[in-house]
Amino acid sequence: MPQLVDAMARLGTESAFEVLARANKLAQEGKDIINLGIGQPDFKTPDHIVEAAMRAMRDGHHGYTPANGIQLLREAVSVDILKHRDCVIDPDHIVIMPGGKPTMFFAVLMFGQPGTEIIYPNPGFPIYESVIKFTGAKPVPMPLHEENGFSFSADEVLGLITPKTRLIIINSPANPTGGTVPKEEMDKLAAGLDEHPHVCVLSDEIYSRMLYDDREHTSMLEYEHLRDRVIMLDGWSKTYAMTGWRLGYAVWPEDLVEHATRLAINCHSCVNAPTQYAGIAALQGPQDDAYAMLEAFDERRRVIVSELNQVEGFRCIEPGGAFYAFPNIEGTGMSAKALQDQLLEEAGVAIIAGTSFGAQGEGYVRFSYANSTENIREAIRRVREFLGNR
Ligand code: PLP
Numbered sequence: 001m002p003q004l005v006d007a008m009a010r011l012g013t014e015s016a017f018e019v020l021a022r023a024n025k026l027a028q029e030g031k032d033i034i035n036l037g038i039g040q041p042d043f044k045t046p047d048h049i050v051e052a053a054m055r056a057m058r059d060g061h062h063g064y065t066p067a068n069g070i071q072l073l074r075e076a077v078s079v080d081i082l083k084h085r086d087c088v089i090d091p092d093h094i095v096i097m098p099g100g101k102p103t104m105f106f107a108v109l110m111f112g113q114p115g116t117e118i119i120y121p122n123p124g125f126p127i128y129e130s131v132i133k134f135t136g137a138k139p140v141p142m143p144l145h146e147e148n149g150f151s152f153s154a155d156e157v158l159g160l161i162t163p164k165t166r167l168i169i170i171n172s173p174a175n176p177t178g179g180t181v182p183k184e185e186m187d188k189l190a191a192g193l194d195e196h197p198h199v200c201v202l203s204d205e206i207y208s209r210m211l212y213d214d215r216e217h218t219s220m221l222e223y224e225h226l227r228d229r230v231i232m233l234d235g236w237s238k239t240y241a242m243t244g245w246r247l248g249y250a251v252w253p254e255d256l257v258e259h260a261t262r263l264a265i266n267c268h269s270c271v272n273a274p275t276q277y278a279g280i281a282a283l284q285g286p287q288d289d290a291y292a293m294l295e296a297f298d299e300r301r302r303v304i305v306s307e308l309n310q311v312e313g314f315r316c317i318e319p320g321g322a323f324y325a326f327p328n329i330e331g332t333g334m335s336a337k338a339l340q341d342q343l344l345e346e347a348g349v350a351i352i353a354g355t356s357f358g359a360q361g362e363g364y365v366r367f368s369y370a371n372s373t374e375n376i377r378e379a380i381r382r383v384r385e386f387l388g389n390r
Pocket of ligand 1: 098204
């Protein structure tokens, strides 16, 4: 019998991948499945980005790159941060990563160990809690409430800080709720952190470009007094429909960037070179496709929220960002997991139980609306039919 370390038993998972595997299996068996489970754009990566990667391959960019990413890409990211966040960031503080996710792992590895505490959003992206537990740190949930539009309350978060707290993870716009944190609340958190100089922040801003109704993104990088303890994660996966390319980045404080680079050297050496050239084309090329995708998501958002609110037992607030709706399903009398499983097996609709995003997710399910309006309408019709027949 292999003798694994105890930490392996504490590592969680992301149920969206399990539901995806089950949905694919059912589809292979001939079942008609509508997948509103997985969180990825249903669009193709724009052509000019694909072309840039192919050109890079033909031009002989086959080798290792610097572990923190090629200089041109880090400069392009710095310009992009100036454009969208109005912050001046030294390209040497940027580390290019194979997706957004590995930055979470690195950040939590840097701060998590037995005896430390890490605060994370609940319901929230499941990998936060999973990797916190893996390190042996104590996961301290930051509860997000429907009444607040699933924003955090800065006072509540500040109240969770203890001398053992090392890191606070925030995520706006958020997965799985689509919630966004208003600027005033961010300001309050940033000001409150002055009292807690031992606490760093990982700000997961992967959905920063996916905001609706003229909302503006507030980045944690805007708070200059916190620059020496904010890690800002973003990437290409969602904005440019590049989930499978595996390309992301983080801005690290000066004192941490060396540690992040060393972790990269130990882990993956560098992101594959053609993908990094594709990343430059994405940032520097035309943005029309990114805006067109966002418009399509906005239209689908209106459709799904309206449809969900017509399902008996459901109640859905309007998400301000990302591409998820997170309806309250308490009125159905079903648990989130039972609804997830039965909808997939009996109605052919893949969604994710709120409890996959933490204990606070009970009573909710996540619908990803990265699918056509036609499929969304049909999926909700099936939900109504399924509940009606119970
Ligand atoms: N952060 C959040 C909140 C996400 O929802 C996701 C993906 O679903 C990621 C990060 C990971 O992005 P990537 O696919 O680039 O690793």
